[in-house]
Amino acid sequence: MSQKDIIILGIESSCDDTSAAVLKNSAILSNLIARQEIHESYGGVVPELASRAHQQNIIPVVDEAIKKAGITKEEIDAIAFTRGPGLMGSLVVGTSFAKAFSLAMNIPMIDVNHMIGHVLAHFIDDEGKDKPEFPFICLTVSGGHTQIVLVEDYLKMKVIGTTIDDAAGEAFDKAAKLLGFPYPGGPLIDKHAKLGDPKRFQFSKPQIQGYDYSFSGLKTSILYFLQKQTKENPAFIEENKDDLCASIQSTIIDILFKKLLKATRDLNIKQVAIAGGVSANSGLRTALQETGKKEGWKVFIPKFEYCTDNAAMIAITGKYMFEKELFADQSCAPTARYSMENIGN
Ligand code: KG4
Ligand code: ZN
Numbered sequence: 284m285s286q287k288d289i290i291i292l293g294i295e296s297s298c299d300d301t302s303a304a305v306l307k308n309s310a311i312l313s314n315l316i317a318r319q320e321i322h323e324s325y326g327g328v329v330p331e332l333a334s335r336a337h338q339q340n341i342i343p344v345v346d347e348a349i350k351k352a353g354i355t356k357e358e359i360d361a362i363a364f365t366r367g368p369g370l371m372g373s374l375v376v377g378t379s380f381a382k383a384f385s386l387a388m389n390i391p392m393i394d395v396n397h398m399i400g401h402v403l404a405h406f407i408d409d410e411g412k413d414k415p416e417f418p419f420i421c422l423t424v425s426g427g428h429t430q431i432v433l434v435e436d437y438l439k440m441k442v443i444g445t446t447i448d449d450a451a452g453e454a455f456d457k458a459a460k461l462l463g464f465p466y467p468g469g470p471l472i473d474k475h476a477k478l479g480d481p482k483r484f485q486f487s488k489p490q491i492q493g494y495d496y497s498f499s500g501l502k503t504s505i506l507y508f509l510q511k512q513t514k515e516n517p518a519f520i521e522e523n524k525d526d527l528c529a530s531i532q533s534t535i536i537d538i539l540f541k542k543l544l545k546a547t548r549d550l551n552i553k554q555v556a557i558a559g560g561v562s563a564n565s566g567l568r569t570a571l572q573e574t575g576k577k578e579g580w581k582v583f584i585p586k587f588e589y590c591t592d593n594a595a596m597i598a599i600t601g602k603y604m605f606e607k608e609l610f611a612d613q614s615c616a617p618t619a620r621y622s623m624e625n626i627g628n
Contacts, residue, residue, distance in 0.1 A: 289605060290354060292362045292384070293598025294345070296377030297369025297397045298426065299328045300591070301340035305352035305359075306598035310408040312352035314588060314595040317344050323465045327456070334372030341380050348594070359390060363601020366394035366611070367621030368427065374617035382613055393601040394611040398423060398623045400596035401558040402434055404589040407599050415583050420552050422543050424567070425559035425592075426452035426467065429539075431494050431546050434556075437603040438626045444494025444542055451535055452561045454498035458505050458531045462520055472528045473564050479529030481566075484508070486534045494542045501534060532566045539567070540574060547578065556583035563590035 288307055295302040299322055304314040317340040322328045349356055364381035367374055378394075385392035402421045406414050415421075415434070423430045429451045431444035449457065452469055459468020487504040489497040512519040520527065547555055557571055568584050575582035589595055604610075609626070 289602060290358050290360050291393075291598045291601045291605060292345070292349070292359045293395075293594035293596075293601055294341070294362065294364040294377045294381055295397070295400070295592055295594040295597045296337045296341065296373050297365045297367070298373060298592060299333045299336075300593070301337050301344050302592065302594035303341075303345040303348035304594035304598045305348055305354060306407075306595065306602060309406060309599065309602065311595045311598070312354065313348045314593055315344050315348045315351065316593055326460055326466050328370070328466075330370045330372050333370060334376060337373055337376035341376055345380070356388060359388065361391045361393055361601060361605050361610075362388075363393040363395050363597050363604070365397045365400065365597055366615065367618035368397055369617075369619065371617060371619050374619070378615065378617045382615075386613070391605070391610040392612075392615070393604045393609065394615050395597045395600045395604065396621050396623045396626060397592075397597075398428060398430065398621075399438070399440065399626065400600045401425065402432060402440065402556070403437060403600045403603065404558060404585050404593075404596035405556055405583050406437070407589060407595055409586055413581075413583075415554050415556055418552060419554035419556055419583070420543070420547055420550070421556040421558050422539060422562075423559045424451040424539065424557065424561035426450060426456065428559065429496050429498070431542060432623070433550065433552075438607070438609075440623050442623065443546060444496065446496040446498060447491065449498040449502065451496070451498060451539060452559070454501055454535055455532075455561065455564075457502045461502075461505055461509055462524065462527060469561060469564065472532055473566065475525045475528035476532040476566060479525030479527070481529040481533035483523075483526040484530035486531065488534065488538055494546050496538065496542060498535070498538070501538070505531060532564070536564075536566050536570050540570060544574070544578070547580070553578070553580050554583070555580045558585060558590070560591040563587055
């Protein structure tokens with residue numbers, strides 16, 4: 284190993300996935316994720332169960348990530364962990380683990396903002412793929428957030444648009460629940476949407492000022508529509524599942540793109556990325572490519588494994604913070620709400 288190599292262990296435990304990754308410079312050596320299936324039957328993440336599952340999973344997942352990376356723990360230069368935003372009981376598991384590991388190994392710990400992690404996933408080495416240049420716009424869409432982010436540098440970001448109620452992932456999951464899918468339903472809507480007609484059903488779209496979003500009206504509009512239709516025909520959902528999924532998905536994408544287009548045109552930015560769990564959606568990925576062609580954008584779409592929650596994105600963010608010596612200390616506490624602006628300032 285040359286003198287300049289930096290090895291970072293990343294830990295992610297903000298919601299219901301326990302993940303550990305090993306990063307060497309900008310390349311991922313391992314990225315392991317333990318998913319918690321326990322929440323499926325509850326129709327959403329149960330915080331207390333998530334916290335307990337993280338406690339059970341964290342040590343085996345870290346062990347396996349180190350083994351798979353082919354390194355020893357003595358080679359790790361720093362541990363980066365998600366400090367927030369997220370569920371308190373989940374965050375505390377990753378934070379406590381990072382503190383103990385940092386103390387035991389006598390290495391720095393780095394407190395990473397999960398949302399910055401989603402954006403910086405674009406800077407993980409991926410053969411043949413370009414990385415965005417600054418400034419660029421990133422549409423960050425997950426189960427908890429929907430943001431238009433102006434990315435001026437690795438650790439300098441401005442949230443110029445956000446949702447005033449539900450996140451895009453929540454809109455997918457809540458619509459999926461109404462259709463009878465288990466949690467999280469977003470990927471199932473995606474799967475059925477591929478077989479359906481996106482123009483078959485129309486749902487209401489919000490009229491919100493600026494670059495902000497709203498998704499709660501859409502959920503209500505789907506609910507009322509389904510109530511009316513199933514009264515007349517109890518098998519309506521089953522008989523129209525694919526078209527319903529395609530129509531719901533295309534409505535969510537239309538809502539997302541209306542504001543994304545406005546922001547890129549107003550700011551005259553031609554480099555556009557997507558990030559977060561919903562960026563795994565095939566319709567959204569295609570829409571970005573097609574809109575990008577029309578608008579003359581250079582577009583950036585993350586690898587599937589770096590879309591939904593993962594520790595690789597925490598490790599790469601840790602690397603940029605390590606270079607600036609932005610370290611946390613043992614008094615660092617997890618935080619459920621955590622602004623991604625002004626990191627290190
Ligand atoms: O980023 P993420 O893994 O966790 C949060 O930080 O919230 O995002 C999870 C969200 C869930 O709402 C899930 O349904 C959604 O991402 N999601 C999708 C797809 N894959 C994950 N939504 C639509 N289509 C997908 N293929
Ligand atoms: Zn996330």
